Amino acid sequence: LLDIVWYTESMHAGIPVIILDRHRLQEREKPGLELAVVSVPSYACQRHTPLLHHNTTLTDALSILAENAELGENEGRGVAFRRAAALLKSLPQEVRGAEQLRGLPCLGEHSLRVIKEVLEDGVSHEVETTTHSEQFKAMKALTGIFGVGAKTADRWFREGIHTPSDLQRSGHTLNRAQRAGLQYYDELNLPVTKPEAVAIGQIVERAVHAVLPGAEITLIGGFRRGKQTGHDVDFLITHPDEGREEGLMRKVVSWLEAQGFLLYQKTTGNSYLESKEGPARPASNMDRFERCFSIFRLRTDNEGREIQTGTEIQTGDGSQTYSPTLTNTDPHTHSDTHPHTKTDSHPLPQTLVVVGDHAQKVSWVLGHSQCSGPRSWRAVRVDLVVSPYSQFAFALLGWTGSKLFERELRRWAVHEKAMTLSSHALYDRKRTQYLRASSEEEIFAHLGLEYIPPCDRNA
Ligand code: DCT
Ligand code: MG
Numbered sequence: 001l002l003d004i005v006w007y008t009e010s011m012h013a014g015i016p017v018i019i020l021d022r023h024r025l026q027e028r029e030k031p032g033l034e035l036a037v038v039s040v041p042s043y044a045c046q047r048h049t050p051l052l053h054h055n056t057t058l059t060d061a062l063s064i065l066a067e068n069a070e071l072g073e074n075e076g077r078g079v080a081f082r083r084a085a086a087l088l089k090s091l092p093q094e095v096r097g098a099e100q101l102r103g104l105p106c107l108g109e110h111s112l113r114v115i116k117e118v119l120e121d122g123v124s125h126e127v128e129t130t131t132h133s134e135q136f137k138a139m140k141a142l143t144g145i146f147g148v149g150a151k152t153a154d155r156w157f158r159e160g161i162h163t164p165s166d167l168q169r170s171g172h173t174l175n176r177a178q179r180a181g182l183q184y185y186d187e188l189n190l191p192v193t194k195p196e197a198v199a200i201g202q203i204v205e206r207a208v209h210a211v212l213p214g215a216e217i218t219l220i221g222g223f224r225r226g227k228q229t230g231h232d233v234d235f236l237i238t239h240p241d242e243g244r245e246e247g248l249m250r251k252v253v254s255w256l257e258a259q260g261f262l263l264y265q266k267t268t269g270n271s272y273l274e275s276k277e278g279p280a281r282p283a284s285n286m287d288r289f290e291r292c293f294s295i296f297r298l299r300t301d302n303e304g305r306e307i308q309t310g311t312e313i314q315t316g317d318g319s320q321t322y323s324p325t326l327t328n329t330d331p332h333t334h335s336d337t338h339p340h341t342k343t344d345s346h347p348l349p350q351t352l353v354v355v356g357d358h359a360q361k362v363s364w365v366l367g368h369s370q371c372s373g374p375r376s377w378r379a380v381r382v383d384l385v386v387s388p389y390s391q392f393a394f395a396l397l398g399w400t401g402s403k404l405f406e407r408e409l410r411r412w413a414v415h416e417k418a419m420t421l422s423s424h425a426l427y428d429r430k431r432t433q434y435l436r437a438s439s440e441e442e443i444f445a446h447l448g449l450e451y452i453p454p455c456d457r458n459a
Helices: 022-027 056-071 075-089 109-121 125-132 134-143 150-158 164-170 176-183 194-211 248-258 389-400 403-417 440-446
Strands: 004-012 015-020 216-220 233-238 262-268 290-299 311-314 319-322 377-386 419-421 426-428
Touching: 056 075, 056 109, 056 125, 056 134, 056 150, 075 109, 075 403, 109 125, 125 134, 134 150, 134 164, 150 164, 164 176, 176 262, 194 216, 194 233, 194 248, 194 290, 194 377, 216 389, 233 389, 248 262, 248 290, 248 377, 389 440, 403 419, 426 440
Parallel strands: 233 377
Antiparallel strands: 004 015, 216 233, 262 290, 290 377, 311 319, 419 426
16 A cells, blocks of 8 residues: 555546556565556546645646647647646645656656656746746737737737737727727736626626526536636526527627626627537537627626625525625726727716725726726626527536536547537437437436536536
8 A cells, every 4th residue: 555656536437546656566576466557547527626736836837838838829739738737636646756647647748847847946947938938928918808819919919019008009900809808908807706706697697587587597617616716707598498598698688788787798699500510510619609708897786786895695605705895995096088998889987996805906007097986896707608408418518617628528529439529419420319418417427427526627
């Protein structure tokens, strides 16, 4: 037992995963001992990956290199770093020496080099160079603008635009999303908290039930995996009577707009049709549901009342205390008066506010002028997705994430099961038929995978 390096409670095909260190066993020359080395499974969707894990120093380093690769549109390299980080997140203990990694999957040469450097020197030279690079900093700042992708950011960077302020000064013509992204830049880059997500959920529920009673609303994305903050809030909406959900998004959006809850929205219709789609085009189905990318105007609470320090909010997982004070005691409340950043004919007052703890962190790089007035709302990115009831389990699984977990599920389906999985359906290519499911558990079963609960999908 002394030679067991890792023991994990997680099961792989019904067998507890035990990793033995071959090298140490050989050193001690144990004749007659059969080596039953069971490796950690190589697909992230076969492993339990909790939110809190033991190797954050290493995974932070690898995540920076992954992000840099993604910003440079080197997807393959980005995925390799993400897979290595995900493997480390699933280990049951802190890695203290590179020898503990022997025999583990997903660790490419480059990732291993970085891990060894961090283990030995505390930092990786490559990670340090990346974080200090002007290009990385500029690409992060520019892609941090809602509506700006890596291609556009790279073009601007080459023109000498490094910050949102540079962009604003440049006089570039921006599309509607980018104008809103620039206008609410600071706030949209502040993490959305769980209480804020819950408050948005209450508004969405009111909107949906006002136009379609009986519809069901589920919080998806990172918050469903147990995260306490996110870059946005994601919701999946469906109705048990299939067909009733058709045209729902338009009505929900109209209701929200009439109530003054939306600062920006772009809705796309449902373009998924099983018969036309065919099973051969699986992976890029993220956007085929009726979907709304929006920026919410989150009032201090969903009734417009001020939430004082200590106000209790039910979050579904027990009651939580909402601590930010939303009364404006800060004389530096700002209003956005910049001509480039007005949203299209929006009826709301152009006062930008920041709530509670966020206030100190906001830099207002865009140079908003100051004004006085009550601090009563903030901007929050919200994604709404509508799914037909028969596709709900697939949509739920596909939109819970993490992104890498989803990618790994699809890779597992194709390479190990000859199936194609999307957020709409699962198709068995050998039996040439769609496999129906009304729960996530059934989909894992179809895929021959142990069920992994949302809180363990943080790959
Ligand atoms: N998703 C995916 N592939 C993508 C984008 C999204 O599989 N290319 C899925 C997984 C997560 C879900 O959609 C919601 O996406 P995000 O909001 O971007 O991710 P998140 O995990 O909710 O992250 P955050 O907490 O920062 O919002
Ligand atoms: Mg999200």
